[in-house]
Amino acid sequence: xxxxxxxLGIGLMGEPMSANLVKAGFPVTVxxxxxxxxxxxxxxxxxxxxxPEAATSxxxxxxxxxxxxxxxxxxxxxxxxxxxIRAGALVIDMSSIPPDYAREHAKRxxxxxxxxxxxxxxxxxxxxxxxxxxxIMAGGESAVFExxxxxLEKMGRPTLVGPTGTGQLAKLCNQAIVGINIIAVAEALLxxxxxxxxxxxxxxxxxxxxxxxxxxxxxxQRMIERKFLPGGRSQVHLKDLNSVIDAANETKLDLPLxxxxxxxxxxxxxxxxxRYDQSAALLAIEHMNKPARVGAAPDILPxx
Amino acid sequence: xxxxxxxLGIGLMGEPMSANLVKAGFPVTVxxxxxxxxxxxxxxxxxxxxxPEAATSxxxxxxxxxxxxxxxxxxxxxxxxxxxIRAGALVIDMSSIPPDYAREHAKRxxxxxxxxxxxxxxxxxxxxxxxxxxxIMAGGESAVFExxxxxLEKMGRPTLVGPTGTGQLAKLCNQAIVGINIIAVAEALLxxxxxxxxxxxxxxxxxxxxxxxxxxxxxxQRMIERKFLPGGRSQVHLKDLNSVIDAANETKLDLPLxxxxxxxxxxxxxxxxxRYDQSAALLAIEHMNKPARVGAAPDILPxx
Numbered sequence: 001x002x003x004x005x006x007x008l009g010i011g012l013m014g015e016p017m018s019a020n021l022v023k024a025g026f027p028v029t030v031x032x033x034x035x036x037x038x039x040x041x042x043x044x045x046x047x048x049x050x051x052p053e054a055a056t057s058x059x060x061x062x063x064x065x066x067x068x069x070x071x072x073x074x075x076x077x078x079x080x081x082x083x084x085i086r087a088g089a090l091v092i093d094m095s096s097i098p099p100d101y102a103r104e105h106a107k108r109x110x111x112x113x114x115x116x117x118x119x120x121x122x123x124x125x126x127x128x129x130x131x132x133x134x135x136i137m138a139g140g141e142s143a144v145f146e147x148x149x150x151x152l153e154k155m156g157r158p159t160l161v162g163p164t165g166t167g168q169l170a171k172l173c174n175q176a177i178v179g180i181n182i183i184a185v186a187e188a189l190l191x192x193x194x195x196x197x198x199x200x201x202x203x204x205x206x207x208x209x210x211x212x213x214x215x216x217x218x219x220x221q222r223m224i225e226r227k228f229l230p231g232g233r234s235q236v237h238l239k240d241l242n243s244v245i246d247a248a249n250e251t252k253l254d255l256p257l258x259x260x261x262x263x264x265x266x267x268x269x270x271x272x273x274x275r276y277d278q279s280a281a282l283l284a285i286e287h288m289n290k291p292a293r294v295g296a297a298p299d300i301l302p303x304x
Numbered sequence: 305x306x307x308x309x310x311x312l313g314i315g316l317m318g319e320p321m322s323a324n325l326v327k328a329g330f331p332v333t334v335x336x337x338x339x340x341x342x343x344x345x346x347x348x349x350x351x352x353x354x355x356p357e358a359a360t361s362x363x364x365x366x367x368x369x370x371x372x373x374x375x376x377x378x379x380x381x382x383x384x385x386x387x388x389i390r391a392g393a394l395v396i397d398m399s400s401i402p403p404d405y406a407r408e409h410a411k412r413x414x415x416x417x418x419x420x421x422x423x424x425x426x427x428x429x430x431x432x433x434x435x436x437x438x439x440i441m442a443g444g445e446s447a448v449f450e451x452x453x454x455x456l457e458k459m460g461r462p463t464l465v466g467p468t469g470t471g472q473l474a475k476l477c478n479q480a481i482v483g484i485n486i487i488a489v490a491e492a493l494l495x496x497x498x499x500x501x502x503x504x505x506x507x508x509x510x511x512x513x514x515x516x517x518x519x520x521x522x523x524x525q526r527m528i529e530r531k532f533l534p535g536g537r538s539q540v541h542l543k544d545l546n547s548v549i550d551a552a553n554e555t556k557l558d559l560p561l562x563x564x565x566x567x568x569x570x571x572x573x574x575x576x577x578x579r580y581d582q583s584a585a586l587l588a589i590e591h592m593n594k595p596a597r598v599g600a601a602p603d604i605l606p607x608x
Contacts, residue, residue, distance in 0.1 A: 099499065123513035135513035137506070159509035166501035170509055173492035173501075177515035180491075180561065184484035187559040188477035191548070194555035195403065197470035197477075202441070205463035205474055209427035209439035211481040213517030244495070251498035253593050255491040256568065257484065260560050289557050 003151070005029070006059035006084075008052055008075060009095070010038040013122070014065035016129040017094070017155045022046050024154040031055040052076075057084030061151060062091045062115075068239070069097035076105060087114035092148055094136070094155075096121040098243045099165035099172070100250075102139065106164045116144045119167035120152060123174050125232065132156055137174070139167030172247055175240040179261045179278070181215040186282040189223055193294045200224045200295070222279035227300040234281070235274035238265040275302050307455070309333070310363035310388075312356055312379060313399070314342040317426070318369035320433040321398070321459045326350050328458040335359040356380075361388030365455060366395045366419075372543070373401035380409060391418035396452055398440070398459075400425045402547045403469035403476070404554075406443065410468045420448045423471035424456060427478050429536065436460055441478070443471030476551055479544040483565045483582070485519040490586040493527055497598045504528045504599070526583035531604040538585070539578035542569040579606050 007018040010032035029047040032038045049055035106117035118140040128134040134156030145160040152158035161170045192202040241262040268284035311322040314336040333351040353359035410421035422444040432438040438460030449464040456462035465474045496506040545566040572588035
C-alpha cells in the first residue's frame with residue numbers, strides 16, 4: 001500500500017517539516033486549527049482537510065506536530081482525529097509532550113483504533129526544520145521505527161532511543177542540558193564582566209576549547225548583544241523543565257542542577273521574561289546580582 | 305634584540321608547548337624540577353638550565369607553566385627565577401592560578417625587576433598543546449600582549465580579554481562552564497537510563513542539536529563507557545571551582561549553578577573520586593541516587 005500522510009499542526013515547525021515531505025513526493029493532507037497557516041504547503045502541493053478526521057481518514061501515516069500534551073490529546077480524542085484512523089495505521093507524534101501522555105496515547109490508539117504509535121519529538125528549531133536536519137528522538141517498537149524511518153529521514157536524523165515514551169524522555173534530557181548550559185554561560189559571562197574582563201573577548205577566547213557548545217555560540221552571542229528576541233521562549237522552556245523534574249520525581253531521582261535551573265527559569269518568568277528568548281536567563285542571574293551586568297548596551301526585547 | 309625564551313615547567317603540558325617553540329626556531333632554555341622530564345625537548349634542541357635563575361638570566365621572554373599559584377610564586381620569588389630576570393624582560397605565566405596571585409606577581413615583577421607581565425592560561429589539554437591549538441586567555445596591557453602574540457601563536461589561539469588577572473578570570477569562566485556542563489550531561493544520562501531509554505542512543509540522538517557540546521561529545525562518551533581515566537583530574541577541577549567561587553565572592557556575585565557544581569565535585573572527591581577524570585562527576589550523581597545507574601558495564605578507574 002502506498003504511503004499517504006496526514007499532517008496535523010502546521011505552525012512554525014510543522015510548516016517546513018510538512019513541506020519537506022511534499023517535496024519528497026509523498027501525498028500529504030494537512031490540517032491546522034487556523035487554516036491560513038497551511039497556505040504555503042498547500043501551494044507546494046499538499047491537500048487541505050477541513051477537519052482532523054477528514055485528514056486522518058485518508059492516511060496510513062498520521063503525523064502530529066502540536067503545542068503540548070493536552071492539545072495533542074484534544075485533537076486526537078476530542079476533535080475527531082482518532083475516529084478517522086484505520087486499523088494498521090501509524091501515528092507519529094513529533095510534538096514535545098510529557099512521556100506519560102505519550103504512553104497513554106499509544107495505549108488508547110492501539111486499543112481503540114488498532115493503530116501503531118511512535119513518539120518522535122525534535123530538536124533544532126525552525127532552521128533545523130527548514131534544512132531537514134532536525135535531531136529526531138524516537139520511542140517505540142523497533143519494527144514501528146523502521147516503518148517510519150524513511151519518512152522521518154526527510155525531516156532530519158532519527159534515532160530510536162527505547163520503548164514508547166522514551167523519545168519524549170530524550171527530548172527532556174536535551175532540554176535539561178540546554179537549560180543548564182544557558183545558565184552556565186550566563187554565570188560565566190557575568191563573572192567575567194564583574195571581574196573587569198571584556199565578556200565578548202572571553203566568549204571568543206573560550207570558543208573552541210572544552211567550554212564550547214552550541215549554546216555558547218548561539219545564546220552566548222545573544223547575551224553579549226543583549227538581544228533577547230525568540231528563538232525559543234523562556235516560558236516554553238520552563239514548561240519543559242517542569243516536565244524534566246516530573247520525570248525525575250517519577251523515577252525517584254534528585255537532579256540538583258536541573259532543579260536549580262528550573263527555579264532560575266521560573267524566576268525569569270516571574271520577573272516578566274516569559275516571552276523573551278531563553279538567553280534572557282542572563283537577566284534572571286543579573287536580577288539576583290544587581291547591579292552587576294554584562295555590557296552597557298540596552299536590552300533588545302520582543303514587543304508583544 | 306633577538307627573542308630568547310626561558311621555559312619553566314616541562315610537564316604534560318609544558319613539554320609539547322615548549323617543543324612547539326623550539327620547532328618554530330626560537331632559542332629556548334628549559335628548566336624543570338625533575339630534570340629528566342625535559343629530555344625530549346632538549347633532544348629537539350632546547351638548552352637545559354640547572355636552576356630557575358640560570359634559565360631566566362639569559363632570556364628576554366620568560367614562560368612559566370607550573371602546577372598552581374603557590375608553586376609559581378615559589379619558583380619566581382623563592383627558588384631564584386626572579387633574580388635572573390632583566391629589566392625590560394616579559395614574563396608570560398601560562399599556568400592556571402587565581403587572578404589575585406597573577407596581579408601580585410605582576411606588581412612584584414614590575415617593582416623588583418622592572419619586568420612586564422602577561423597572564424595567559426590555556427584550555428585544550430595535552431591534545432591542544434601538541435597540536436598548537438590551545439585556547440589562550442590573556443590578561444595584561446595591549447602593548448605587552450602584542451609583544452607576546454607571535455610567540456603565543458606558536459602554541460595556540462591567543463585572545464586578550466582585559467587587564468592583568470583577567471586571563472586567569474577567563475580561565476575560571478571556562479572551568480565553570482566545563483564543570484556545570486559535565487554535571488548537566490551526567491544528570492541527563494541518568495534520567496534517560498532511569499526512565500528506560502538507552503543512554504548511549506540518547507547521547508547519539510541529541511548530538512548535533514542545541515544540547516551539543518565538547519563535553520557531550522568527549523565526557524558524555526566517557527560516561528557511557530564508564531571510563532574514568534584522566535584526562536583532567538576531578539580534584540584539580542575542584543580546585544578551579546573553589547577559585548571560581550572565591551572570584552565570585554570577591555565581586556559579590558551569587559552564581560547558583562557554579563556553587564552547586566562545586567559542591568558536587570567536592571562530593572565526588574569526598575567519596576574517593578579525586579584522582580578520577582572529571583566525567584566521574586556521574587559517579588557523584590549516581591551515588592546521590594542509588595541504585596540508579598547509567599549502563600551495566602563495570603567502572604574503568606585509574607590504578608594509582
